[in-house]
Amino acid sequence: MATRKSTKLRIPHSQDDCELVGILEQLAPEESTQGRKIALILHGTMGHKDYLFQKRLALRFPIDSFRFDFRGNHESGGQRTQSGIARDVEDLVTVVSYLRNTYGYEIDAVVGHSRGSVVGMHWLCTSEEGQRVRAMVNASGRYRMDGVYDLYKEQWDFKGHYERTVTVARQTVVERVYPEDLEAFSKWNTAIVWDKFPAQIDVLTMHGLLDKTVPSYDAVIYARAFGARTPGTHNLHLVEKADHNFTKRQDEVVDCILEWWDALNQGRLKTGIFMTGVRGKL
Numbered sequence: 001m002a003t004r005k006s007t008k009l010r011i012p013h014s015q016d017d018c019e020l021v022g023i024l025e026q027l028a029p030e031e032s033t034q035g036r037k038i039a040l041i042l043h044g045t046m047g048h049k050d051y052l053f054q055k056r057l058a059l060r061f062p063i064d065s066f067r068f069d070f071r072g073n074h075e076s077g078g079q080r081t082q083s084g085i086a087r088d089v090e091d092l093v094t095v096v097s098y099l100r101n102t103y104g105y106e107i108d109a110v111v112g113h114s115r116g117s118v119v120g121m122h123w124l125c126t127s128e129e130g131q132r133v134r135a136m137v138n139a140s141g142r143y144r145m146d147g148v149y150d151l152y153k154e155q156w157d158f159k160g161h162y163e164r165t166v167t168v169a170r171q172t173v174v175e176r177v178y179p180e181d182l183e184a185f186s187k188w189n190t191a192i193v194w195d196k197f198p199a200q201i202d203v204l205t206m207h208g209l210l211d212k213t214v215p216s217y218d219a220v221i222y223a224r225a226f227g228a229r230t231p232g233t234h235n236l237h238l239v240e241k242a243d244h245n246f247t248k249r250q251d252e253v254v255d256c257i258l259e260w261w262d263a264l265n266q267g268r269l270k271t272g273i274f275m276t277g278v279r280g281k282l
Contacts, residue, residue: 004059005029011068014094015087018077022049022068022095025058033064034104040095041067044114044140045082046175048074052113053139053250053257060254062261063108068095070119082177083184088119089126096129109135111257114214114244117141118190125196133198135264137257138205140244143218146186151213152177193225202269203234204260206253208242227271235260235274 005026010019026033039061041054049055049067058065070088072080081087099105107129112120117138124130142148152162162177203226207219219236226234237256239249246253256275263269 003029009066009068009098011095011098013071013078013091014097015090016071016078018071020068020071020077020091020095021075022066023055023058025061025065025067027062027064032104036103036105037063037108038099038105039063039065039109039111040092040107040120041065042092042110042112042116042120043067043070043073044112044116046073046173047113047116052245053253054111054113056250057111057254057257060258062258064105066095066099066105082175082181085115085119085122085185085188088115089122092119092123093127096123096127100129107133109133109137109261111137111139112141113139114141118145118188121190121193121197124198124201125192131198133201135261136201136203137260138203138219138222139246139253140207140211140214141205141218141222142214143190143221144215145188145190147215147218148182148185152182193222197226197229199229199232201232202264203232204237204257204274205234206237206239206246206256208239208244208246208249210241211244213244233269233271235269235272237274 007024009022009024013020041058043049043051043054049069054067058067069076070091071078096107110120110124110133118141120136121138124133124136163174165172165174205219205222207216209216216238219238223234223236239246242249260274
C-alpha cells in the first residue's frame, strides 16, 4: 500500500534567475498525478513554508499539497521587499505553471496566512486556473492595506528606514522597510475581491480576536465581500484570545480547516458563522 511522501522541489523562476524551494506532499506517490487535485499553502510576511500551521496542515490534509518559500524568504532565492506583493503573485504563477506542466496537477484549494492570503486571493481573481479552484482559506488576511502604517509609527531612524531583527526558521534575519515600500504596499488593491473573485469558490476566513497586526474587523469586511456571492459560500471563524499568528493554537487552526473541508466535500456548507464563530475557553 502506497504511503505519504514528502519531496523537496526546486522550481526555476520564470521571471528571475533563482529557484523557488517548496515541499510536495503526496498521499499516493506511486500513482499518476495527471489531473490530480492539489492544495497550495502560502506563508505570510517574514515567514516560510514550514512555520505556524502550514506544515501541520500539509501533513494532515486529505489531498496532495505544495507549500513553498516566496522569493527572498528562507530557502528560495531572489530578493524580498515589503512592497513586493506583485512579485509574490508572480511566484505563485510560476509554481502553478510548474505543477501543471511537470505533474499535471489541478489546483483545488488555496490556503493563505496574512500576506499569503492577499497573494492567493489576487491570483484567484486574475488567473484562468483560479476560475476552477473550489476552496480558499483566508487566515489573518489584511483588507485595509493602509493599516500597515500603524505598525511603523514613529519608528523611522536617521537612516531613513525602519529596521527590525526577526527569527525565521531559527535564523536571524534583519528586515529593512523604506517609506516607499509602505506606500506601495498600502496601495495594493484588495477591493478586487468584490468584483473579480470567482463566484463558485467556497471561502473560510479565520482571524484571531487579539490580532494586533491586522485588525479582526478586516475579517468582517471579507465576510461581506465573499458572503454576497453565489453559489460559493463564506464562513467566518473568529478565534478568541488568538493573535495574528495563532500562537500556541496551531493544531486548533488545522482542526478547524479540516472540519470545514469535510463539510465542503459533503455539501453541508452555508454562508455564515462557522463552528459558533468563536473558539476559546470560556
